[in-house]
Amino acid sequence: MARYAMVIDQERCVGCHSCAVACRSEWDVPVGFARTRVQQTGVQGTMPECSAVFHVAQCNQCERPSCIPVCPTGATWQEPNGIVRINKELCIGCGSCVAACPYGARYINADKGKADKCDFCSDRLTQGLEPACVATCPGKAKIFGDLEDPKSNVFNLVYREGARRIETAQTAIGPNVFYAGKEEHLKMASIAFPPGRSRTIAAVSVWGAVAKKLVMLAVGATFLGQAVAFFHQLRTGEHQFEE
């Protein structure tokens, strides 16, 4: 079974944002949101000893995703190939997953009322195409492939060339987006863009487990549509409560 991963070569990346715009176009991502975004550390050091590095962020398709246990409807799930996906029919747009992701990789698509994020362009993969961001990248800074295929570039970069995850002891959930580059640059990116503390990770996992049982009951007992309607109500209520 494949285990899909991406390596982002920070030395090749020139911060041109092609990946971000190709992704917007591919997935109709509304302006103001992103499935892939390009960040920069800003220039550090003192002249002439300066450094700066770009950092491309997206869903990491984690080994132990923090977004799955918190999803009350089971909309977020993981394929055997590691890709974390969202079943848009089941998603109620409650935002639990958005809060649970320490990488800020998810957003609620306001046009559709559903959670959305990168899924390595799963639809394209099934057609033998590369993810849109990989295909368009002028600097060839994004490398996609199978981590279990020793002949793949990602295997080589991760297991032989030292590409590595950006994670912390507190957030060790096995991200499958790896970063390659000079040690100095990897450190800069790790410091500037560490995974956040998932503010819901402890509390919501309990709530999520309860909610999930409810959903399973609902799905098992009656039509999916009713369950969705139910959670729509739940979501509306929640929002009113928050306000």
Added chain:
Amino acid sequence: MKNSISRRTFLKAATGAAAISAAAPVAAEVHPPGWRGSTRVQQIATNCEMCIWRCGVMAEVADGKLLKLQGNAHHPLTKGKLCARGNAGVALLNDPDRLKYPQIRTGERGEGKFKRVSWDEALDFFANKLQDIKKKYGPEGVALFPHGVHSGFFSTLMKAYGTPNSAEPAYAQCKGPRDVAYLLTFGRPVNSPEPVDLEESKCIVLIGSHIGENVFTSQVAAFSDGLAKGAKLIVVDPRFSTAASKAHYWLPIKPGTDTALLLAWMNVIITEKLYDKEYLDQYAIGFKELEAHVQQYTPEWAESITEIPAAKIRETAHLMADCRPAVALHPGRHVTWYGNDTQRGRAMAILTALLGAYGRKGGIFLPTKIPQGKIPLPPMPESERSRADRVGSVYPLASEEAQGLTQGLIETTLTGNPYPIKAWVVYGQNIFESIPLPQKTHQAIKNLEFMAVVDVLPMEQTRYADIVLPEATYLERYDPPAVVTTAKRPFISVRQPAVAPMYESKPGWWIAKQMAKRLKLEDYFPWTDPQDHLRRLIAPMKLSETELMSLGAVAFDGKPYIEDRTENDGPLFPTQSGKIELLSSVLKDLNLDALPKYEAVEPPPAGMFRFIYGRAPVHSFSRSENNAWLDDIMPENPVWLNSEVAAQLGMHDGQKVVLENQDGVKSSVITLKTTPGIRKDVVFGVHGFGAQSSSLKKAFQHGFSDNALMSRIAVDPLTGGTGMRVNFVRIHAEKG
């Protein structure tokens, strides 16, 4: 989003095979269903126009609607890669602010009051005005300000009408001096795309070029490949650019002193005998004179001028010599900086020659000609009066074939000297944001009896026009194909409509042909339609039209390196002498400096900074700021200031400031970005922002206009190039 069809929604609704848009003059091959479920998605190959590079694009179209733009993997140069702007072409097509129908001005110039008219009414009005001007002032009384390949049809029209007056910023505000410098030295201009062999280079040298922020996809790919393969990178820039962040040597040079550095590099390479002697013996003339000339320019001398330590100058010279001939010294692109720009370009060309890098792998490669059809036209009318922009007269090396001097046409419009210019046709050019001294441009417009603007978007100049014609975007029209000789494999690539023109917009070829009919100049447009036009051009190329249209491009074998060439390929160095001219015979004959020398530029006065400008990867000049997808990434252009200087001034990152230049011209209010990555004597801003047309709802007053601060220029005496890094600014904190 409301104006653009949601692709997913659309895909759900669409069934069966989509028919090719009736507007497409050349049917592209219908490909089998793509990955998008059951919908048949057509792939229409064309080339991009979000900037000038013309990358290969595959437009994904279903049922006449554009779904997405992808890079065209068949394109020999760009190989499926597409930058942020290229991807955002979808948002240009769907820009709700587009010019939608022809308009005639009803209010005062600049007021923005127009009435909608039919195309017939608009074109009749336009043609009648041109005939009036011709009667009163002669055809030379009209000046054309075109931009880009699509304006070519209109350029033909205006030549046939009888005016020699046409100028685009691509020359005097961009790469004119560079092309003349390389023409003088090697016998050919650099041209575009620049034939710099970055991917094979062992040492890449960038002088002010900021690849990465300046994004041309194939150039970025070659740059990244070259570096990944181990090329060393030397970046000379007062600012810590993206390229500088990848560099092995970042040399934060004192602005305006680049020629001193280049001369010192030559000094090291010549005095230490590190040059390519065999190459120079075989191909170059003037070495002895050059050797004597550079003795004075020691690294120690250059250190005092450039503020780069002599040891670093030696070290980098040694690095280049170690890597020769695979040294890619990029000739740059926008080079009109200080008014001595042709001579700086000469210094770059000469250094390239010393390293044996011209025509060599990893250096600058040679263009390869490909057979190309010509459409025979009747002779163009001979103008009794010479060009009004002073090409070839005041500026001896600005050639007739060059793209003209915009500022010269504006000056003539202002003064009436040597004769009156009373009408402007502005075709896709942003005259307020791309030509310096915009104050003069505004003034000159007051002298006009007629002004026409053809554009896609309601840019500022449309508000001053008597008539505004809406052009179709590049995704909706046919344009002349790109024939590119400066690629290792020369190629032809096509632009064909992916979708039908939206609203009442029309392609440029149609507008020109319609005008020709009205001006009785139809003989200059002997082709019937785009397909006929293209067929005539590709006739001698011996290629399959079907292949060209479905793949978008066809490449030919190239001969990029000297060793590939035979006598049949023409002279290696088509200069006057047939050799590389280290000492320029043309300049010598003109009694000008035949070898480049260093000339000091005026330093900023106390309390002021030199204002420098450049590019951002997500914007092209002033034309993309209204694009919703690109505005989302970069809605404004913060001004960069050294953080220590900011602290001394009591300013902080993110605060609002106003720039005021030496002539009291103030910028709009802008965000300050403090960084250690810029010299203390300069401030920097990205070019192209600060749109003043309220019809551009995204771009309107986003950021500040760098061009508004260009109230002073230093003109290159050889080419008329307008040096624009001679403006100084003060920074004022904005309260509140």
